[in-house]
Amino acid sequence: MSNETLVSVENLGVRFAVKRGGGWGKASYLYAVDDVSFEIKRGETLAIVGESGSGKTTTALAVARLVEAYQGKVNLDGTDFLSLDDEASRLARAKMQFIFQDPYSSLNPRLRAEQIVREPLDSLSTMDEAEKKEIVDRLFAEVGLRPEQQRLFPHQFSGGQRQRIGIARALATQPDLIICDEAVSALDVAVQAQILNLLRKLQADLNLTYLFISHDLGVVQHMCDSIAVMYMGRVVEHGTRMDLFNNPLHPYTSALLSAVPSVDKARREATKRILIPGDPPDPVNLPAGCRFANRCPVAQDICRSQDPALRDVKGGHKVACHLVGEDAVSPL
Amino acid sequence: MTDSPLIPKEEIPEARHPFAEAWEMFRRNHAAMVALVVLILIILAAIVGPYLYPVDPFDMVWAPFSPPGADGFLLGTDYLGRDLLAALIHGARVSIVIGLAAAVVSVVIGVTVGALAGFYRGWVEELLMRITEFFQVLPTLLFSMVIVALFGASLPMITFAIGVVSWTAVARITRSEFLRIRELEYVTASRASGAKNGKLMFRVILPNALPPIIVQAALMVGSAILFEAGLSFLGLTDPNVVSWGQVIGSNRQYILDASFTVTIPGLAIFVTVLCISLVGDGLNDALNPKLRQR
Incomplete structure (x- = not known):
């Protein structure tokens, strides 16, 4: 694989104004994504993992400019996608496509499958009908759907088939980056495996780059080259898959990994479950120190007073x- | 094309448009089907009636107050000896055309306002919804009477007057549907696929917002017919065309002596509006199946 960086996200931030108690009071902000930075190399997969509310989906939406970021850059192939004007960013969407979580709500119920897959071409390309038809035919074959199914409406497909339509739509404009937002979590396990294998096959065939959002570490382990762990809008740990699975450093990462169920009895007994008590803090009134301090089993005084920065401890980890x-040893 | 191993060949269902299923549902609603047939007959009568029964409704053809069936006049004659059947047939044209046109006017205004408010949110929504509320609190009959009185009682002006006072319901329904649908993932997916705002509004969201708007529009045809009848009963109508309300209005002094001159056009209005309401209800059940179990 090449070492060329395709996407680099710098200091991305998304905030939502929240009014507490109604009335005319000053709005305070919920920082859903706070100073998030990462890079993805061409042809590789970065997974963002974290619990519900950690900001991983908002990060994905902000990278694709589907929610507005108040700060930060998303460099795609050398240009900052977020600083483009509306029309330029609309056209740039051809290079960056999205696969959605829910295959039932992500397809327009009034359109035929073939119209859904063709939609990006209609909006973004200047091809004539025959060329579009040819591409749609090829995409249906690529994602494992039959040509006769092009005429059907979304409600006539199963969940897995619908997700294949969503994948075909994402491939239509030959993007470099595909953002998969929990792309398989709404599917049952057997179908998940089919879709994951399809995604991997397409990645190999088309040299695709994935930003893979998931809360399922089993899926992540199967899919990705590197992982970013998010907690309360921040990246708390970022490294290669080997780094994270073999040597998790942040106590939150360790706890997440220890929660992965295993059918292997020996492995199950070897891993100690790390329980993290309590709930995440109020996202509007964040604590002064580390956001994980109130649940961390090894928190010290410094953790409650100073906010730790993301720093490189060992060769990119x-x-x-x-x-x-400096020794890169887990505090647990 | 390669054969996919995942999908057995025989299981390809027939492609069915969502509206085809709605029609299936509608057909099972007997009341709505009967109403639809009656409505089609009324519309046919309005279209071809004047050719099959070429009597001028303004001609005094016989003695006044001839009862229905007597002297060869199926529905009798009014206080000036004019043929009531001819009046009904010609009046149907006016009532139906005004009903449809007023519904179109209010759908166009209402959908535009509701779509912009629901799609753009923010100050656009605030402004448009305040304007909508302004129109909602106006006394509708009075306001349309003022318009007609000021600008003249021509059919286009009556249509406009009815449309202008009845678009608010459409605007609110459209806005609420837009607010719901704009958050669905397929709208985000369209945006991610490079769709412009205009396409998102009118090609993606609007078709999915249509069912309740269609129902509202159907019911509005009925209320517009009633509205027109009310205006022409009060004399605010084009004196050169016959309409059902006008027939009632001009014969109202003789209601005790020759009640049929009032009840017959009244029945025509009643049956037409009832049928439109039944069809509207049938559409509602067929297009919004989730709302049926109430």
Whole structure:
């Protein structure tokens, strides 16, 4: 694989104004995504994992400019996607496509499958009908759907088939980057495997780059080259798959990994479940120190007073924790 | 084309448009089907009636107050000896055309306002909804009477007057549907596929917002017919065309002596509006199946 960086996200931030108690009071902000940075190399997959409310989906939407970021850059192939004007960013969408979580609500019920797959071409290309038809035919074959199914409406497909339509739509404009937002979590396990294998096959065939949003670490382990762990809008740990699975440094990452169920009895007994008590803090009134401090089993005084920065501890393995030293050993 | 191993060949269902299923549902509603047939007959009568029964409704053809069936006049004659059947047939044209045209006017205004408000949110929504509320609190009959009185009682002006006072319901329904649908993933997916705002509004969201708007529009045809009848009963109508309300209005002094001159056009209005309402209800059940179990 090449070493060329396709996407680099710098200091991305998304905030939502929230009014508490109604009335005319000053709005405070919920920082759904706070200073998030990462890079993805061409042809590789970065997974963003985290619990519900950690900001991973908002990050994905902000990268694709489907929610407005108040700060940060998304460099795609050298140009900052977020600083383009409306029309330029609309045209740039051809290079960056999205696969959605829910295959039942992500397809327009009034359109035939073939119209859904053709939609990006209608909006973004200047091809004539015959060329579009040819591409749609090829895409249906690529994602494993039959040509006769082009005439059907979304409600006539199963969940897995619908997700294949969603994938075909994302491939239509030959994008470099595909953002998969929980692309398989709404499917049952057998179908998940089919779709994941399809995604991997397409990645190999078309040299695609994936930004893969998931809360399912089993899926992540199967799919990706590197992982960013998010908690409360921040990236708390970022490294290769090997780094994270073999040597998780942030206590939150360790807890997440220890929660992965395993059918292997020996492995199950070898891993100690790390329980994290309590709930995440109020996202509007964040604590002064580390956002994980109130649930962290090893939190010290410094954790409650100072916000740890994300820093490189070992050859690209980054972590935001005061207790991880230069030796890159987990504090647990 | 390669054969996919995942999908067995025989299981390809027939492609069915969502509206085809709605028609299936509608057909099972007997009341609505009967109403639809009656409505089609009324419309046919309005279209071809004047050719099959070429009597001028303004001609005094016989003695006044000739009862229905007597002297060869199926529905009798009015206080000036004019043929009531001819009046009904010609009046149907006016009533139906005004009903449809007023519904079109209010759908066009209402959908535009509701779509812009629901799609853009923010100050656009605030402004448009305040304007909508302004029109909602106006006394509708009075306001349309003022318009007709000021600008003259021509058919286009009556249509406009009715449309202008009845678009608010459409605007609110459209806005609420837009607010709901704009958050669905397929709208985001369209945006991610490079769709412009105009396409999102009118090609993606609007077709999915149509069912309740269609129902509202159908019911509005009925209320516009009633509205027109009310205006022409009060004399605010084009004196050169016959309409059902006008027939009632001009014969109202003789209601005790020759009640049929009032009840017959009244029945025509009643049956037409009832049929439109039944069809509207049938459409509602067929297009919004989730709302049926109430």
